[in-house]
Amino acid sequence: MHITLQKSKIAKQSSIKITGSKSESNRLLLLQALYPDFKLENVSNSDDSNLMTNALSSQSNLVDIHHAGTAMRFLTAYFSIQEGRQVVLTGSKRMKERPIKILAEALQDLGAEISYVENEGFPPIKIKGKSLTKNKVSLKANVSSQYISALLLVASKLENGLELTLEGEITSIPYINMTLSLLDEIGVESSFIKNVITVKPNTKSLKPKTLTVESDWSSASYYFSIVALSEVGTEVTISSYKESSLQGDSVLVNIYKHFGVTSNFKGNSLTLKKEAIDLEPLILNLKNAPDIAQTIAVTCFALGMSCNLTGLHTLKIKETDRLVALKKEIEKLGGKVEITNESLKLEPSKNIKEFVSIETYNDHRMAMAFAPLALKTSILIEDAEVVSKSYPTFWDDLKSIGFKITK
Numbered sequence: 019m020h021i022t023l024q025k026s027k028i029a030k031q032s033s034i035k036i037t038g039s040k041s042e043s044n045r046l047l048l049l050q051a052l053y054p055d056f057k058l059e060n061v062s063n064s065d066d067s068n069l070m071t072n073a074l075s076s077q078s079n080l081v082d083i084h085h086a087g088t089a090m091r092f093l094t095a096y097f098s099i100q101e102g103r104q105v106v107l108t109g110s111k112r113m114k115e116r117p118i119k120i121l122a123e124a125l126q127d128l129g130a131e132i133s134y135v136e137n138e139g140f141p142p143i144k145i146k147g148k149s150l151t152k153n154k155v156s157l158k159a160n161v162s163s164q165y166i167s168a169l170l171l172v173a174s175k176l177e178n179g180l181e182l183t184l185e186g187e188i189t190s191i192p193y194i195n196m197t198l199s200l201l202d203e204i205g206v207e208s209s210f211i212k213n214v215i216t217v218k219p220n221t222k223s224l225k226p227k228t229l230t231v232e233s234d235w236s237s238a239s240y241y242f243s244i245v246a247l248s249e250v251g252t253e254v255t256i257s258s259y260k261e262s263s264l265q266g267d268s269v270l271v272n273i274y275k276h277f278g279v280t281s282n283f284k285g286n287s288l289t290l291k292k293e294a295i296d297l298e299p300l301i302l303n304l305k306n307a308p309d310i311a312q313t314i315a316v317t318c319f320a321l322g323m324s325c326n327l328t329g330l331h332t333l334k335i336k337e338t339d340r341l342v343a344l345k346k347e348i349e350k351l352g353g354k355v356e357i358t359n360e361s362l363k364l365e366p367s368k369n370i371k372e373f374v375s376i377e378t379y380n381d382h383r384m385a386m387a388f389a390p391l392a393l394k395t396s397i398l399i400e401d402a403e404v405v406s407k408s409y410p411t412f413w414d415d416l417k418s419i420g421f422k423i424t425k
């Protein structure tokens with residue numbers, strides 16, 4: 019489905035309720051499968067979380083997780099410890115290009131039986147579940163934090179727990195801390211000292227409780243961008259958010275001050291407001307918040323600002339090569355972008371071309387990051403349904419605040 023976003027102006031005040039964080043949801047869904055004693059509220063309605071739920075309850079020996087990176091990585095660890103179960107875990111064409119070797123090798127070192135069905139180091143993989151008794155392993159920490167979270171999520175169910183040594187620079191650290199905090203919330207003990215994470219084994223059932231998933235901060239980024247591109251005084255209220263979040267992307271509150279967006283909490287509602295401000299070039303390392311890089315690059319382009327974003331090495335192995343995709347699409351709109359394997363530099367630009375058709379490369383964040391541009395010019399978004407990976411009601415929500423969208 020290709021859609022057109024006519025040049026739009028949003029209401030002076032509006033509000034949106036955003037679905038639960040897919041990162042928190044996919045961790046908690048897996049933990050709930052291991053510890054069925056707790057209940058969940060505000061679970062994400064994203065494709066990736068639905069795929070996770072279905073995979074965890076599936077009795078089939080073929081599990082397909084489509085584009086869901088967290089599901090692929092977390093389930094690799096989960097099925098490795100399901101004694102007596104044999105599963106082939108597969109995904110979309112792109113998922114078969116997203117590396118899994120670092121995680122598979124760490125699990126194999128712990129005693130897991132994992133083999134490759136097609137290409138060495140990539141999904142699909144065949145997993146023969148068994149009880150793992152070894153407890154010490156090291157892995158490279160600069161490629162994806164999801165490998166680390168996957169091991170941590172199952173660690174308390176290993177006979178002797180886990181002592182995990184992280185080698186090299188650690189990427190996307192807030193996601194590792196999120197995993198450890200959620201373990202703590204359900205009563206699993208862990209420590210993270212220097213580059214060693216230890217998780218204690220747990221055979222007890224946990225105290226019954228209800229955990230409420232905070233709404234998704236990566237999804238919130240599109241509203242930060244929308245407010246940044248709106249008239250001074252425009253307000254958008256988003257919910258349900260916490261001032262002290264487990265999600266690293268909550269750093270948006272600080273980053274968007276640079277664009278004149280102020281954030282005020284009232285209970286679990288967060289009001290974003292555009293203030294008048296002089297815009298300065300943006301220099302930012304996003305190694306701890308890779309998922310908001312596209313949003314920020316497009317905000318800068320729309321405001322005619324220059325930016326120099328670094329720490330983007332993980333973008334090359336996400337839903338698409340996001341660095342190449344950003345360069346191509348921003349340049350179609352008239353911008354000038356330089357990329358390396360870990361950075362993106364944007365030159366200030368004066369004009370934005372009208373009615374450009376943005377390719378989305380099976381990447382939800384390409385569609386959502388470019389949508390706010392409709393506040394500056396009319397734009398087309400190709401394969402707009404990709405948003406369902408993390409935020410299925412995105413287009414309806416934009417319509418509700420005043421975006422003019424037609425099929």
Ligand SMILES: O=C(O)C1=C[C@@H](OP(=O)(O)O)[C@@H](O)[C@H](O)C1
Pocket residue numbers: 040041042088161162163164167189190193308309332
């Ligand atoms: O653990 C998680 O929930 C995630 C970790 C990050 O991946 P990397 O650690 O591969 O950067 C992030 O990009 C992804 O969207 C979600």
Ligand SMILES: C=C(OP(=O)(O)O)C(=O)O
Pocket residue numbers: 085086087088089309336337383408
């Ligand atoms: C990278 C992402 O997801 P995943 O790696 O879980 O597919 C994302 O949602 O931006």
